[in-house]
Amino acid sequence: MNSSAMILPASETHRLEVLYSYGVLDTLDEQAYDDLTRLAAYICHTPSSVISLVDSQRQWFKSRFGHHANQGSRKDSFCTHAILNPDTIMVVKDALQDPRFMRNPAVIGPPRIRFYAGAPLITPCGEALGTLCVFDTQPGDLSDAQRDALATLARQVMAQLELRKVIRAQQDSAHQLRHSQRQLEQQQQLLQQQQLELEEVNQQLRTLSLTDSLTGLFNRRAFDARMSEEVERSIRTRTPVSLLLVDVDHFKSFNDVFGHSEGDIALQEVAGLLKNNARSYDLVARYGGEEFAVIMPGTSTVDAERIAERLRASIAAHSWTLRTVTVSIGVATLAQGDSIQTFISHADQALYRAKEQGRNCVVHWTGLQEH
Numbered sequence: 001m002n003s004s005a006m007i008l009p010a011s012e013t014h015r016l017e018v019l020y021s022y023g024v025l026d027t028l029d030e031q032a033y034d035d036l037t038r039l040a041a042y043i044c045h046t047p048s049s050v051i052s053l054v055d056s057q058r059q060w061f062k063s064r065f066g067h068h069a070n071q072g073s074r075k076d077s078f079c080t081h082a083i084l085n086p087d088t089i090m091v092v093k094d095a096l097q098d099p100r101f102m103r104n105p106a107v108i109g110p111p112r113i114r115f116y117a118g119a120p121l122i123t124p125c126g127e128a129l130g131t132l133c134v135f136d137t138q139p140g141d142l143s144d145a146q147r148d149a150l151a152t153l154a155r156q157v158m159a160q161l162e163l164r165k166v167i168r169a170q171q172d173s174a175h176q177l178r179h180s181q182r183q184l185e186q187q188q189q190l191l192q193q194q195q196l197e198l199e200e201v202n203q204q205l206r207t208l209s210l211t212d213s214l215t216g217l218f219n220r221r222a223f224d225a226r227m228s229e230e231v232e233r234s235i236r237t238r239t240p241v242s243l244l245l246v247d248v249d250h251f252k253s254f255n256d257v258f259g260h261s262e263g264d265i266a267l268q269e270v271a272g273l274l275k276n277n278a279r280s281y282d283l284v285a286r287y288g289g290e291e292f293a294v295i296m297p298g299t300s301t302v303d304a305e306r307i308a309e310r311l312r313a314s315i316a317a318h319s320w321t322l323r324t325v326t327v328s329i330g331v332a333t334l335a336q337g338d339s340i341q342t343f344i345s346h347a348d349q350a351l352y353r354a355k356e357q358g359r360n361c362v363v364h365w366t367g368l369q370e371h
């Protein structure tokens with residue numbers, strides 16, 4: 001008999017799929033199966049018994065009692081014939097008298113099978129995976145009781161296979177669950193990271209939207225927002241707040257003489273000097289073209305004038321490369337009932353007076369009232 005002459009069950013493709021779904025092929029020996037083959041040989045009075053699973057080209061033995069090889073060629077196997085009729089136990093009383101097996105290598109050579117009985121292993125969906133079989137080197141037969149017992153043991157083999165399949169499925173789904181949980185955790189981490197990056201970008205955008213690009217100081221928008229906060233705080237806490245408006249003197253002529261780019265550099269230097277000489281809690285902003293503003297929380301008239309003078313002096317004393325740059329500063333301190341517009345206009349009027357007085361000087365709005 002060669003493989004081309006091998007008779008296959010009608011549902012061979014499906015049968016093989018079902019067999020593989022048990023994941024039993026090529027697994028290690030297990031006591032539960034070995035107990036069943038030993039019992040089968042004992043009950044049937046044969047020296048050998050195997051649990052044979054019929055693969056596409058081989059028969060593989062999950063358990064062997066009295067038999068050494070753990071697999072054999074399918075085309076020479078008795079079990080290939082046994083699974084063709086899943087409802088019956090195949091009994092070959094004397095293989096040398098049976099035309100199907102008389103020239104079989106397992107009959108004329110080792111293990112020299114003469115007697116064979118195989119009970120098919122039937123799955124719940126009706127496929128025969130292989131057999132629980134017993135065999136002997138002498139001719140033989142089974143009593144009805146032995147046949148019943150062999151069929152019962154074959155059902156026990158199937159019960160073991162089913163049990164392991166269920167356990168494996170549970171382990172797989174537990175593994176799957178752990179895998180999904182890990183994936184979920186990774187996605188959450190990724191999401192958190194993206195949120196952090198988004199917040200960082202938003203923060204950068206917020207900073208950019210409040211920053212003057214030439215000088216790096218706060219821009220007019222930031223000034224307006226902070227001004228509202230500080231005026232509101234001053235009224236609520238009854239603490240003073242002062243404002244400086246700082247304007248570069250004769251800057252038009254600076255531009256005219258040295259060019260706009262040098263003018264830009266001079267504005268950057270003025271900005272740096274204001275920032276370095278103001279206090280950390282003062283807000284220094286670029287108010288307009290060559291005009292700056294400093295909001296000074298908690299600062300009274302006297303202190304505001306003193307700080308304004310320090311700022312003016314630091315700019316005048318700076319070692320300018322092209323020509324000395326000076327600033328005029330108007331100072332105002334919020335008075336009771338002042339609106340923001342009034343507060344700013346007081347500082348503006350004081351600045352105007354400082355320009356009138358010859359520039360490079362500080363004038364406080366209260367001083368204007370006294371004159």
Ligand SMILES: Nc1nc2c(ncn2[C@@H]2O[C@H](COP(=O)(O)OP(=O)(O)OP(=O)(O)O)[C@@H](O)[C@H]2O)c(=O)[nH]1
Binds near residue numbers: 259288289290355359
């Ligand atoms: N380089 C440069 N110049 C600017 C910038 N913004 C405003 N200016 C110039 O600043 C000059 C301001 O001139 P004016 O308002 O006439 O005042 P001033 O010449 O400084 O004279 P006083 O303020 O009266 O001392 C103008 O020539 C503007 O072009 C800027 O970003 N860069």
